[in-house]
Amino acid sequence: MAFESRIYPTKPLYPQQKAHDHSLTFEPTVFFENQASHSFTFTPFLRFDASDNERTHVDIREAYFLTFGDIGSLEWEFRIGIDQIFWGTAESNNPVNIINQTDQVEHPNGNEKLGQPMLHGTLAGDWGILDLFALPFHRPRTYPGNSGRLRTANPVLLADHSMEYEDSSGKRHVDFATRYSHTIGSVDFGISYFKGTSREPLLISSSGCGQPLKDCFLRQQYNQVSQFGLDLQFAQDAFLGKAEIINRKGFDRQGPSKKSHNAFVIGGEYTLYGIFDSDADLTLFGEYNRDGRGRTATTSFQDDIFLATRYTFNDVEDTNFTASLLHDMDYETKSLNLEFTRRLNDNVSLKVEGLTFFDTDQTDAATWQIRDDDYVLVNLSFSY
Amino acid sequence: MNTFGAPDSHVKDRWWNRRPGILEFQTCGSVGVSGHRQSQIYSVRLTYTLLFLCLFMLGVVFSVQPTLAQSAKEKGLRIAQAAYDVESGFGDSTAEMSMILRNKRGQESRRTIRIKTLEVPDGGNKTLFVFDNPRDVKGTAFLTHGHKTKPDDQWIYLPALKRVKRISSSKRSGSFMGSEFSYEDLSTPEIEKYQYEWIRDEPCGILSCTVTEWIPLESGSGYSRLLVWHDRNEILPRKTEYYDRRNAHLKTLTHEDYNQYLEKHWRPGKLNMINHVTGKSTELNWENYSFNTGLDDRDFSQTGLRRVR
Numbered sequence: 075m076a077f078e079s080r081i082y083p084t085k086p087l088y089p090q091q092k093a094h095d096h097s098l099t100f101e102p103t104v105f106f107e108n109q110a111s112h113s114f115t116f117t118p119f120l121r122f123d124a125s126d127n128e129r130t131h132v133d134i135r136e137a138y139f140l141t142f143g144d145i146g147s148l149e150w151e152f153r154i155g156i157d158q159i160f161w162g163t164a165e166s167n168n169p170v171n172i173i174n175q176t177d178q179v180e181h182p183n184g185n186e187k188l189g190q191p192m193l194h195g196t197l198a199g200d201w202g203i204l205d206l207f208a209l210p211f212h213r214p215r216t217y218p219g220n221s222g223r224l225r226t227a228n229p230v231l232l233a234d235h236s237m238e239y240e241d242s243s244g245k246r247h248v249d250f251a252t253r254y255s256h257t258i259g260s261v262d263f264g265i266s267y268f269k270g271t272s273r274e275p276l277l278i279s280s281s282g283c284g285q286p287l288k289d290c291f292l293r294q295q296y297n298q299v300s301q302f303g304l305d306l307q308f309a310q311d312a313f314l315g316k317a318e319i320i321n322r323k324g325f326d327r328q329g330p331s332k333k334s335h336n337a338f339v340i341g342g343e344y345t346l347y348g349i350f351d352s353d354a355d356l357t358l359f360g361e362y363n364r365d366g367r368g369r370t371a372t373t374s375f376q377d378d379i380f381l382a383t384r385y386t387f388n389d390v391e392d393t394n395f396t397a398s399l400l401h402d403m404d405y406e407t408k409s410l411n412l413e414f415t416r417r418l419n420d421n422v423s424l425k426v427e428g429l430t431f432f433d434t435d436q437t438d439a440a441t442w443q444i445r446d447d448d449y450v451l452v453n454l455s456f457s458y
Numbered sequence: 459m460n461t462f463g464a465p466d467s468h469v470k471d472r473w474w475n476r477r478p479g480i481l482e483f484q485t486c487g488s489v490g491v492s493g494h495r496q497s498q499i500y501s502v503r504l505t506y507t508l509l510f511l512c513l514f515m516l517g518v519v520f521s522v523q524p525t526l527a528q529s530a531k532e533k534g535l536r537i538a539q540a541a542y543d544v545e546s547g548f549g550d551s552t553a554e555m556s557m558i559l560r561n562k563r564g565q566e567s568r569r570t571i572r573i574k575t576l577e578v579p580d581g582g583n584k585t586l587f588v589f590d591n592p593r594d595v596k597g598t599a600f601l602t603h604g605h606k607t608k609p610d611d612q613w614i615y616l617p618a619l620k621r622v623k624r625i626s627s628s629k630r631s632g633s634f635m636g637s638e639f640s641y642e643d644l645s646t647p648e649i650e651k652y653q654y655e656w657i658r659d660e661p662c663g664i665l666s667c668t669v670t671e672w673i674p675l676e677s678g679s680g681y682s683r684l685l686v687w688h689d690r691n692e693i694l695p696r697k698t699e700y701y702d703r704r705n706a707h708l709k710t711l712t713h714e715d716y717n718q719y720l721e722k723h724w725r726p727g728k729l730n731m732i733n734h735v736t737g738k739s740t741e742l743n744w745e746n747y748s749f750n751t752g753l754d755d756r757d758f759s760q761t762g763l764r765r766v767r
Contacts, residue, residue, distance in 0.1 A: 105767055113767075142765070149756045151765070160620045185619075198761045257760070260611060262624055309611075311678065312628035345626060348680070353633045388633040390559050390567045392595075420568070423594045457593035 075100050076455035082223055084446040090220045095125035101135065113140050121180070128219030128232060129179040134189045142196075151196040156189035159207070161253060161266055163307040163316040164339040166361045166380035166400060167373075170303035170318045172268045173251060175213040182224050182429070182444070183411075188213045202256030212245040212271045214294055223447045228290040230277060238278075238295040239271065240330055247271050247298075263306040272299040274372060276325055299324030315342040316361070327370055337365040337373070341380070353388040359398070369404055374440040377403045391417045405438035407431070425453040534654030534670045537688060542649050544693050548723050550576045550753040554745045559637055562737035569635060575646070576753050582606055583646040584758035588766055589635075599766040600625075601758060606650045609678060612641070615763045622763055631680030638709060638731040638740040640680055643700075651675055657685065662696055665689040681708075692716075694724050709733050720749055 117136040123129035138155030162168030180186035217230040249270020275294035283290040301322040323334035341361030359382035365371035382398035434445035557569040570591040582604020597617035609627035630642040652672040672684040687697040700709040715727030729742040
C-alpha cells in the first residue's frame with residue numbers, strides 16, 4: 075500500500091488540469107502452493123487518484139497457475155492466466171519488451187505494465203531456455219484523462235468502442251510470441267519473435283479536428299505487427315554491457331505498412347565500488363537509442379542519449395540517489411529525473427522524485443505537450 | 459560461551475605436523491653460554507670454532523630458506539585442502555539465516571534470508587539467497603554460479619520488475635545489503651582462488667588451532683590477505699581476520715556454535731563479523747539446516763530464479 079502525491083509547480087497548459095494529484099495504491103499478493111510443483115499467484119492492483127478519473131483504475135497484474143516438472147534432462151513449466159513478462163537489459167528504453175501493455179498513467183517512463191492473459195510454456199536444458207506464448211486478449215494502453223497532467227494536448231479516447239483494430243477479430247486476435255535465451259560464459263542473451271496486435275498504438279485525430287467549436291480527440295489504432303528482437307548483457311569486471319535490437323514491421327505514422335525498420339539501444343554501466351573509501355558505490359550509465367525511421371519514428375527514442383548516475387550508500391536503510399538525463403539529439407529536448415529512495419523501517423519506504431523538461435521544441439510534439447508538467451513526487455509505501 | 463568452544467577438545471597430532479618443517483635455532487642462540495662453561499684455554503678457540511660452525515649453519519639455513527618457505531606454503535595448502543574436504547561432500551543443503559546489523563550505538567536492524575546451496579564437485583558451488591525481510595525487498599533473489607578460477611557469475615532477480623539482472627563481478631568486494639559481510643565473504647571459497655601459507659599453531663580458547671594466511675589471487679578481492687584459525691581437531695574455521703588492500707586489520711569474523719548434521723557435516727550456528735574501523739558488526743544466526751533435500755541444477759537456473767517466492 076502506498077500514498078503518493080505529485081505537485082506541479084508550473085501552471086497547467088490545459089484548463090481542466092490540476093496543480094497536484096494525490097493517490098492511494100494497493101498491490102497485495104496472494105500465493106498458494108499445494109505441492110512443490112503447483113502454485114497459484116494472484117496480485118491485484120488498485121490506484122485511487124483524487125484528481126484524475128482515468129488514473130483511478132484497477133488491474134490484475136498477476137493471476138496465474140504454474141506447474142512444472144521434468145522429462146529426463148528436459149525441464150518444463152506451464153503457466154496459464156494473467157502474468158507479466160519482462161524482456162530486455164537496458165535502462166532508458168526496452169524495445170524488445172513487447173508482451174505486456176504499458177500502464178501509462180502510472181509513470182511517464184512507461185515501465186509499469188498491465189497484466190496480460192496468456193498461455194506460457196517453457197522448456198529448458200543445458201542448451202538454454204525456450205519460452206512459447208499464446209496471448210489471446212489485447213489490452214489497450216491507459217492514458218491520463220482530461221484533468222490529468224502529462225497528457226496529450228487532445229485527450230486520447232479510452233472507451234472500448236473507440237479503439238480501431240486492423241484485424242477483424244479486434245482485441246480477441248490471438249498473438250504469438252517466443253523467446254530463446256541462454257548464458258554463455260559471462261554473456262546472457264535472448265532472441266525473440268512476436269506476431270500479433272501491436273502494444274504501441276498509433277494515435278490518430280478524430281474527424282473534424284481543427285474545425286471551430288469541434289472537440290478534438292485522439293483515437294487509438296492497433297495494427298498487426300511482427301517483431302524480431304535480440305537482447306544481451308555481459309559483465310566484464312566493473313562494467314556491465316547491454317544491448318537491445320529490434321526489427322519490426324506493421325505500421326508507420328500513416329497507418330498499416332509492410333515496410334520494416336530497425337531500432338536499438340546500446341550502452342552499459344560502470345560502477346566504482348567503495349568510492350571515497352566508503353561503503354558507497356557510484357554507478358555511471360550511458361546508453362544510446364536509435365530508431366531507423368528517424369524523425370518519422372512512432373516512438374520518442376529515435377536519436378536519444380541517456381546519461382545517468384546512481385549513488386548507492388550501501389547502508390542499512392538501502393539509500394539510493396539517482397540522476398538521469400535523456401537528451402533528444404534531433405530536437406535538443408531534454409528531461410532530467412532525480413530520484414531518492416530510502417527505507418524508513420522494516421515496513422515503510424520513502425521515495426522522492428523530481429522530473430523536469432527543458433529545451434522543449436514545438437516540432438517535438440511528444441514533449442511539447444507536457445513541457446509544463448514538471449513535478450515533484452513523494453511516495454510513502456507500506457509493505458507487510 | 460567460549461568463542462572457540464567445541465564439543466570435543468582433544469587435540470590429535472595432525473598429519474601435516476608430522477612433516478619436518480621448521481628447524482630449531484636453539485643451538486646458535488646458546489653459543490655464548492656454552493663458551494663460558496669451558497676452560498679459559500679452550501674457550502677462545504672453541505668460541506671461534508663454534509662461531510664458525512654457527513656461521514656455517516646459518517649459511518646452510520639461509521641457503522635452504524626457499525625450501526623452508528615452500529614447506530610452510532605446502533603446509534598451508536594442505537591445511538586449506540583439509541578444511542575444504544571437511545566442508546565438502548554435502549551434496550545440497552538449505553538453511554535459514556537471520557542477519558542482525560548493529561551500528562556503533564548498538565542500534566539493530568534485522569534481515570531474514572533463505573539459502574539454498576548445491577555442491578558442484580568439478581566446478582564452483584551454486585547458491586541462491588532469497589530475502590523475506592525487510593518487506594520491501596521480499597522475494598529479491600541472488601543467484602551465484604561459483605567458478606574455480608574465473609570470476610563467479612552472479613544475478614539478481616527483482617520481483618517487482620520481474621527482471622533478472624547480471625551483477626558485475628567487481629561487486630564482490632562491496633557490502634552485502636548494508637551488512638559488514640561483502641559478497642566475497644558470503645561466497646563459497648574455492649581452493650584455487652587463494653595462495654596459502656602456514657603461520658603458526660596456537661591455543662584458541664580450550665582448543666588448539668593452526669593459523670594459515672590466505673592471499674586472494676583474484677584482482678577483484680577487497681583484501682590483501684586473510685588469517686584463518688582452524689581448530690586442529692575437526693579443522694573447522696574458528697576465526698578469520700581480514701586485512702584490507704593496505705594491509706590494515708579491517709574485520710574479524712568468529713564462527714561459533716558448531717553442530718554436526720547427519721553425523722558428518724559441521725555447520726556454525728552463529729557468525730559474527732566485527733568491523734574495527736567503523737565499530738559496526740553483523741551477526742548471522744543460522745537455523746533449520748537440512749541436507750540432501752533433492753535440489754538440482756534446475757533450482758539454480760534462470761527458470762528457477764523466475765520461480766522464486
